[in-house]
Amino acid sequence: MNNYLSDIGAKRLELLRELVPNVGTIGILVNPNFPDAQSQSRDIQAAARIVGQQIHLINASSESELDAGLTALQQLPAGGLIVTVDPFLNLHRDEIVTLVARHRIPAIYFEREFVLAGGLMSYAPNLADGYRQAGIYCGRILKGEKVANLPVLQPTKFEFVINRNTAAKMGLELPPKLLALADDVIE
Numbered sequence: 002m003n004n005y006l007s008d009i010g011a012k013r014l015e016l017l018r019e020l021v022p023n024v025g026t027i028g029i030l031v032n033p034n035f036p037d038a039q040s041q042s043r044d045i046q047a048a049a050r051i052v053g054q055q056i057h058l059i060n061a062s063s064e065s066e067l068d069a070g071l072t073a074l075q076q077l078p079a080g081g082l083i084v085t086v087d088p089f090l091n092l093h094r095d096e097i098v099t100l101v102a103r104h105r106i107p108a109i110y111f112e113r114e115f116v117l118a119g120g121l122m123s124y125a126p127n128l129a130d131g132y133r134q135a136g137i138y139c140g141r142i143l144k145g146e147k148v149a150n151l152p153v154l155q156p157t158k159f160e161f162v163i164n165r166n167t168a169a170k171m172g173l174e175l176p177p178k179l180l181a182l183a184d185d186v187i188e
Contacts, residue, residue, distance in 0.1 A: 009159075010041055010083065011048035013109045013124050016161065017081045018054065019179055020122070021107050024080030026055045028106070030070065030097070032087040033060040041085040067093060068100060075104040082108040084115070094118055105171055113162045116187055121171070122163045122179075126156030160184040 017027060029045050031038040042058055049056045057077060059070035074082065082101060084090055090097060091112065098120045101108045110116065110123040134154055142148060164187040168175050180186060 008044070009124070009126075010045035010085070012159075013083050013111075014045055014048050014052075014054065016122065016124055016179070016182075017083060017107065017109045018052070019176060020173065021080045024054075026057050026074075026077050026079040027081040027083060028057045028059050028070075028074040028077075028079045030059045030061060030067075030082060030084045030090065032062050032085075032089045034062045035085075035087045035089065037086065045083060045085075062089060064093065064096065067097060071097075071100045071104050071106070075106060079106060082106045084108060084110045086111040102167070102170070107171065107173060113160065113185070116162045116164045116167075119167055120164060121167045121173075122161070124159060124161045127158040127160050130158040131156055162187065 014027065018024065027049070029042050031042050046056050046058075048054075057074060057079060059074055061067045061070045071082075084097060091114075094112075094115055095118055098115060098118045101121075102119060108121050110120050110125075112125050113123050116123045138151060138154075141151065161183050162185045163175060163179065163183045165175065166188065
C-alpha cells in the first residue's frame with residue numbers, strides 16, 4: 002500500500018496551519034534520493050502557493066543532514082515542519098522526533114508511529130484498512146481472478162492523530178477544531 006497521495010500533502014499543510022495559523026515559514030523534510038520526493042514536495046509547494054504560505058525545502062539523506070537541516074530550519078525561524086513519506090525518514094523516526102522536539106518545531110508526520118514516539122501529529126492512511134484491502138485482494142486472486150484485471154486501489158480511510166503531551170511540552174494550545182477532527186488523541 003502506498004501512503005502517499007498527491008492531495009495528502011495539502012491536507013497535512015492545512016492541518017499544520019490550523020495549529021499554527023500565523024506561521025511565516027514551513028519546512029518540508031524530504032530525502033532527495035527517494036523516488037517520490039520531488040512529487041511530494043512539488044504538491045505541498047503548490048498547495049502552499051495557493052494559500053500564500055512560505056516553504057523551505059530541507060533535503061536530508063543522512064543523519065548529519067537531518068540535524069543540519071532542522072537546525073537551519075529553526076534559525077529561519079520556521080513555525081512548522083511537514084515530514085514527507087520516505088523509508089529513510091521512517092528508519093530515523095526516533096532521531097527526527099527528538100531533533101524536532103529539541104528545536105521546538107511543530108511537525109506533522111506521515112505515520113501515527115511518529116506520534117506514538119513523541120511526535121506532535123500525523124495524518125496518514127489507516128494501515129489496518131490497507132491490510133484489510135490487501136487481504137481481500139489476496140482472496141480474490143486465490144479464487145482465480147487475474148491480477149491484471151484488478152483495479153489499483155488507493156487508501157480510502159485516513160486517520161489524524163495528535164499527541165497532547167507533546168503539544169503541552171511545546172507550549173502549544175490545541176484548537177478545539179483540531180481536537181474535534183482527531184481520530185486519536187494521545188495523552
